[in-house]
Amino acid sequence: MFLTGFAALAVVPTLPTAAADLHGVALFPLVAGCFVAASLLGGVLGGTWSDRAGARDPLAAGLVLTVLTLLVSATSTSIWQLAVGRFLDGLAAGTAAVAVNAAIGQAYPERLRPRVLALMSACWVIPSLVGPPIAGLVSELWSWRVVFHGLAALTALPTVLLVPVLRRHALPRSLDAHPPRPPLLIAAVVSVGAALGQYGVSGRDAQHLLFVAVGAALLIAFAPRLLPTGTWRALHGLPTTVLLRGLSSGTFFTLEAYVPLLLITERHVNPVVSGFAFTGAAIAWAAGSWAQGRLFQHTPRHRVVALGALVMSAAVALAVLGTLPTVPALTAAPAMPVAALGMGLLSPALTVLSLTHSPPGREGHTSSAMQTNQNLGQVGVLALASAVLNTCLALDTTRLTGYATAFALLTAPVALLVALAGRARA
Secondary structure (H helix, E strand, O other): OHHHHHHHHHHHHHHHHHHHHOOOHHHHHHHHHHHHHHHHHHHHHHHHHHHHHOOHHHHHHHHHHHHHHHHHHHOOOOHHHHHHHHHHHHHHHHHHHHHHHHHHHHHOOHHHHHHHHHHHHHOOHHHHHHHHHHHHHHHHHOOHHHHHHHHHHHHHHHHHHHHHHHHHOOOOOOOOOOOOOOOHHHHHHHHHHHHHHHHHOOOOOHHHHHHHHHHHHHHHHHHHHHOOOOOOOOOOOHHHHHHHHHHHHHHHHHHHHHHHHHHHHHOOOOHHHHHHHHHHHHHHHHHHHHHHHHOOOOOOHHHHHHHHHHHHHHHHHHHHHOOOOOOOHHHHOOHHHHHHHHHHHHHHHHHHHHHHHOOOOOHHHHHHHHHHHHHHHHHHHHHHHHHHHHHHHHOOOOHHHHHHHHHHHOHHHHHHHHHHHHHHOO
16 A cells, blocks of 8 residues: 555656657546546456455455556557556556455454554555655656656565465455356446546537546446445445445545645645645545544444544635635645545545445455445546536636635535435444
């Protein structure tokens, strides 16, 4: 998890430089979005594989594939090869992330799961502090390719060390002798829909709107087949837990995308300050995760989810307030750390609830559903916020008004988080 965080936070700032060097800036939205789209497919693959054979094999395969895909990106001769590398990296990341959660469900008793998940969150703190600046320095002094080569080398060593450990400690297999096969074709179609939607929201012309329409149609038609029955109706138990994962992730991802954009482009805040907001968010997430595993370890998990949602509502309020011309420009900056604190509280609590609701031997399927709706929430909420912002701009409102409206939209998923938390209780 430490290396996953380091790779994710070091690669993302490098991608614009790579796209420019490969003369593919116009396709940058596709390069940036295909990682999330592929992780949908990887999550389904890793989840079902974990149920059939235990989490050991998909976890090892995800690590090995990560090394190979970093090398594919490092040797890119065109923007399309870079996109393929990012797609395969998303496939590997989705497989490994779901396998990690399945392994926690298969190997740890319920009382220890909050602490283990807090440790997973803590693994992202140091990467958030040193990953982006190191990647930027390496890109400037040498090349963006060196970043990918270096990450491949860093990931290769622990991969070699971990695979023998996994061989010695086989995790439980599914109790069902014939668990259902993964709906890989459906997952692939959903991944394509997510990629088209993310590319489409990057523009306002007819071509981009067509991509949005096709992507939305594919997601609406096929995504429910990857989720527990009753997810959209918030049925008690696992369906509501999966729904809350999508709502929370979508809210945080949208704030993470638009708050820095607001600060830099509209409030003219120094980009260094925006970088500190990212760093503060990583620390706040780890702090929230530690609190849910230590301070609130005896509190019912659904109440921790509601508490985290209330904290996120304060972040949304700060973001809206930060769009007012009469308030200081930095008012919106704390929205990211505050939202991350809320996510640190509720995200591990939702994972614990999902594993509690999961039948024995189906932890992989459950983790896959959580990962799938997390990505769908990120794509869906961001797309709605983007549509609201673009509509406001088309109506000749001020850009600050557009941002305020987009941020105000986030009060809806946050309110649903608070209202529905009780339906996810164990």
